[in-house]
Amino acid sequence: MSVVISGTGLFTPEEHITNEELVQSFNDYVAKYNEDNKDLIASGDCEALVPSSSEFIKKASGIEQRFVQDKEGILDINRMRPKLNERPNSQISILAEMAIKASQEAINQAGIDSSELDAVICGCANLQRAYPAIAIEIQQELGIMGYAYDMNVACSSATFAIQNAYNDIQSGVADKILVVNPEICSGHLNFKDRDAHFIFGDACTAIILQRNSKSEHAFRILGTKLQTKFSNNIRNNFGFLNAPEDSDPDSADKLFIQKGRSVFKEVVPMVQGHIEDHLSDLEVDITKVKRLWLHQANLNMNQLIAKRLLGRDPEENEMPIILNNYANTSSAGSIIAFHQNKDDFSKDQIGVISSFGAGYSVGSVIIQKT
Numbered sequence: 544m545s546v547v548i549s550g551t552g553l554f555t556p557e558e559h560i561t562n563e564e565l566v567q568s569f570n571d572y573v574a575k576y577n578e579d580n581k582d583l584i585a586s587g588d589c590e591a592l593v594p595s596s597s598e599f600i601k602k603a604s605g606i607e608q609r610f611v612q613d614k615e616g617i618l619d620i621n622r623m624r625p626k627l628n629e630r631p632n633s634q635i636s637i638l639a640e641m642a643i644k645a646s647q648e649a650i651n652q653a654g655i656d657s658s659e660l661d662a663v664i665c666g667c668a669n670l671q672r673a674y675p676a677i678a679i680e681i682q683q684e685l686g687i688m689g690y691a692y693d694m695n696v697a698c699s700s701a702t703f704a705i706q707n708a709y710n711d712i713q714s715g716v717a718d719k720i721l722v723v724n725p726e727i728c729s730g731h732l733n734f735k736d737r738d739a740h741f742i743f744g745d746a747c748t749a750i751i752l753q754r755n756s757k758s759e760h761a762f763r764i765l766g767t768k769l770q771t772k773f774s775n776n777i778r779n780n781f782g783f784l785n786a787p788e789d790s791d792p793d794s795a796d797k798l799f800i801q802k803g804r805s806v807f808k809e810v811v812p813m814v815q816g817h818i819e820d821h822l823s824d825l826e827v828d829i830t831k832v833k834r835l836w837l838h839q840a841n842l843n844m845n846q847l848i849a850k851r852l853l854g855r856d857p858e859e860n861e862m863p864i865i866l867n868n869y870a871n872t873s874s875a876g877s878i879i880a881f882h883q884n885k886d887d888f889s890k891d892q893i894g895v896i897s898s899f900g901a902g903y904s905v906g907s908v909i910i911q912k913t
Contacts, residue, residue: 546712546764547913548705549756550652551882552749554645554725555869558614562597562607562741565618569740570594572620593737600741605842609744609870611729612637623734625727638671639680641747642723646685649721649749652760660751661717663691666704667724668873668901669731670695673783681723689717697777698838698900699769700724700874701748705896705908706767708752719753724874731779733798742840743799744870748878762885762910765893768821770905772813776802777901807844810899815851817905818897825909827893829853834884834894839866839876860884874898888912 573592583589600606611617616626630636635643642665650657663685665678670693678691696703701724708720728743752764780790781797791797814837822829829852837845842864849857863884865876872879877898888894889912896908 544713545755546709546752547754547756547758547761548750548764548910549654549753549758549761550649550751551760551878551885552645552648552650552652553879553882554641554747556610556612556745558612559608559610560614560617562600565741566595566597566600568618568620568623569734569737572623572735575620595737595740604741605864605867606741606870607867609729609741610746610868612727612745613729617729617734625729627730635684636671636677636680637727638665638667638677638725639684641725642677642681642749643684645725645747645749646681646721646723649751652758653751653753653756654758655719655751655753657685657687660685660687660719660721661689662708662711662720663687664704664708664720664722665691665693665725666695666700666722666874667726668695668697668700669727671727677725678723681721685721687721696771696904696906697902698840698873698876699898699902699904699906701750701878702767702896702898702906702908703769703904705750705752706769706906709764709767712752712754719751722750722752724748724878726873726875728871728873731781731799733795733800736795738803739799739801742871744872746869746872746875746879748875748882750878756913760885761913762888762894763913765827765909765911766821766825767909768817768824768907770813770817772903774809774903776805776809777903807841810903811844811847811851813903814848814897814899814905818852818895818907821907821909822895827909831893832895833888833892834860835862836877836881836884836894836896837862838898838900839864839869839880840871840900842866873900
């Protein structure tokens with residue numbers, strides 16, 4: 544009995560922000576901050592902020608734009624965060640809404656009805672509430688029986704969720720499972736931080752896993768592999784204990800923070816070794832791999848990982864990049880790359896989906912076209 548990915552789906556927000564728009568807003572904020580604090584800066588009690596540039600962003604990351612749920616609030620220098628309306632409990636939550644839109648495309652590709660699904664796993668880096676689970680809300684809206692739950696392994700949430708779904712189907716607990724990855728990464732990004740203000744975007748992906756499928760979009764899962772290693776180099780300290788700890792809700796560590804150079808140095812060899820070991824476990828030679836769908840965080844990082852795996856610079860179609868348009872969409876990134884770059888596979892051709900990020904965490908799914 545084999546388990547396949549029979550369909551994928553993508554929700555993309557209507558609004559987007561170019562690097563030029565983001566830089567203009569950031570630099571206007573910098574000018575205002577430096578003017579408002581000029582006396583403190585002159586006395587040495589405060590450091591002047593440094594402007595950003597589109598050239599800096601593209602060179603550092605490869606990002607050219609990002610899709611967001613709210614553009615106006617982010618670009619408002621007196622706010623610099625998305626402005627989302629709080630919804631009453633009687634209204635569907637925004638993460639569930641995104642997931643349902645992405646799910647419809649995945650369900651259509653799989654050629655099934657939502658009522659045939661046995662479970663929903665919502666894996667993403669940031670959940671908007673503690674409970675009830677977003678996955679259960681999605682389950683309710685789609686009319687799915689069975690079970691549903693949320694999980695978070697940051698940028699690796701999708702691949703970790705895929706392994707959970709794969710294991711449940713293999714063990715007979717379920718026959719068809721929906722995995723969703725709704726990411727409003729703009730909500731945890733510090734748009735006042737020059738080194739990070741450009742990194743993230745918003746999106747949602749959906750994946751259907753099931754037993755054997757006749758879907759023309761189906762890929763057989765040859766194996767999954769997960770790895771974690773604790774690190775503080777990517778962190779977000781926002782949580783329910785902030786209030787009882789009397790911590791400052793506006794402090795920088797309540798949003799995304801990272802030591803980018805350390806992450807690059809430590810994660811690249813970790814991902815390379817992980818994928819090499821996984822291929823070896825399955826006795827698949829790297830020359831048999833048609834495509835790498837890697838986590839979409841940084842172009843330079845992906846190029847180096849692919850070069851080390853292949854022993855040469857990758858061709859464009861061997862390592863598709865979507866971060867230039869979407870930026871880093873956390874757990875959704877590698878699935879967007881897969882979703883948009885899988886239809887040219889022929890029977891038995893092999894590819895690798897791999898995510899990596901905070902934790903540290905690395906996940907890989909090796910698949911073969913049916």
